Amino acid sequence: MKEIVRRSTRRIYLGDLPIGGAAPISIQSMLSVKTSDLEAASRQIRELVSAGCDIIRMSVMDLDDAKAIRELKKVSEAPLVADIHFDYRLALASISHGVDGLRINPGNIGKVEGVQALVAAAKERRIPIRIGVNSGSLPTELIQKYGVSAKAMVEAAMGHVRILEDLNYQEIKISVKASSLPLVLESYRKLSQLCDYPLHLGVTEAGTMLRGSIKSAIALGILLEEGIGDTIRVSLTADPVKEIAVAKEILVSLGLKNGLSIISCPTCGRTRIDLIRLTEEVEKALAEYADIPLSIAVMGCAVNGPGEAREADFGIAGGKNEGLLFAKGEIIRKVPENQLVNELVAMVRDYIGSM
Numbered sequence: 001m002k003e004i005v006r007r008s009t010r011r012i013y014l015g016d017l018p019i020g021g022a023a024p025i026s027i028q029s030m031l032s033v034k035t036s037d038l039e040a041a042s043r044q045i046r047e048l049v050s051a052g053c054d055i056i057r058m059s060v061m062d063l064d065d066a067k068a069i070r071e072l073k074k075v076s077e078a079p080l081v082a083d084i085h086f087d088y089r090l091a092l093a094s095i096s097h098g099v100d101g102l103r104i105n106p107g108n109i110g111k112v113e114g115v116q117a118l119v120a121a122a123k124e125r126r127i128p129i130r131i132g133v134n135s136g137s138l139p140t141e142l143i144q145k146y147g148v149s150a151k152a153m154v155e156a157a158m159g160h161v162r163i164l165e166d167l168n169y170q171e172i173k174i175s176v177k178a179s180s181l182p183l184v185l186e187s188y189r190k191l192s193q194l195c196d197y198p199l200h201l202g203v204t205e206a207g208t209m210l211r212g213s214i215k216s217a218i219a220l221g222i223l224l225e226e227g228i229g230d231t232i233r234v235s236l237t238a239d240p241v242k243e244i245a246v247a248k249e250i251l252v253s254l255g256l257k258n259g260l261s262i263i264s265c266p267t268c269g270r271t272r273i274d275l276i277r278l279t280e281e282v283e284k285a286l287a288e289y290a291d292i293p294l295s296i297a298v299m300g301c302a303v304n305g306p307g308e309a310r311e312a313d314f315g316i317a318g319g320k321n322e323g324l325l326f327a328k329g330e331i332i333r334k335v336p337e338n339q340l341v342n343e344l345v346a347m348v349r350d351y352i353g354s355m
Helices: 038-051 065-075 088-094 112-125 140-146 149-168 181-192 209-225 238-255 275-285 305-311 339-353
Strands: 013-015 017-019 026-030 054-057 080-084 102-104 129-132 172-177 200-202 229-234 261-264 296-299 315-316 321-326 330-336
Touching: 013 200, 017 112, 026 140, 026 238, 038 054, 038 238, 038 321, 054 065, 054 209, 065 080, 065 088, 080 088, 088 102, 088 112, 102 112, 102 181, 140 149, 140 200, 172 181, 172 200, 172 330, 200 209, 209 238, 229 238, 261 275, 275 339, 296 305, 305 315, 305 321, 315 339, 330 339
Parallel strands: 026 054, 026 229, 054 080, 080 102, 102 129, 129 172, 200 229, 261 296, 296 315
Antiparallel strands: 013 017, 315 321, 321 330
């Protein structure tokens, strides 16, 4: 696989997590429950962290949400980011209760004195600020000037950046999200040529599990392959935990993250085993090893199956009601279909246990 040369960006820290400056690309998601609902928010935080989420964002809509941050910090192993619109006082309250980062747009967060106050508080604790521009909420004057376009997106972002830079603040991360893939691509490409701040990638309002995963994989995959992007979120109309699985698969597929790769063929008339069931069972049984850099092949027939399975670390090549078990390119034995999954999983677990 061709090595991806990542764009050089300055490094910032979200809590102890490095972002930019060649740090690993981090995965972000967002709570779908009210932040001040401590029981629900704590449960979702634990689920996200367990799934491999690196950064957790949450809406701070009132003072109760801001106050909840202190308790949620005790629960979360991942840094927490407060998403705030229009009211700088909620940003100040979030900072005072220990938040690790802010997502705001300083141009619409309130009066100049308020922006100065929150920047001073963020600077004191080295709390990064993400400037988040969305195509659906561009300033009216920029829409009138450029329409909903990459030029409007980037000018909006850089206008917010200048507000922070004028206050001598550079702990900045930027996103320019849209639901249109061409607009996302053009906006991030333009932005990456204008500044060296870390960029957070995402397709906003991407859609349901299937549609949103496809749109996100296309846009994020293209940009990441071009070396653009330091953090990512796959925004789905689904359980946020599912966002993490899709994001990890994108990064693993591009070689930007170590992880388990499961290779399986499409079914066809040559298949004589229940390939769909076998693959789903293997995927489920090995889910706990998602961060282990291994390739597992589950192949359906004798045409391409043995070759593909031999290329993987471990694999199955199916026959009629049976299959061959492979390890590191060698045939281990022939196994009845009803024993294939258990035998494969046992072999993988033994190997991981010996690492």
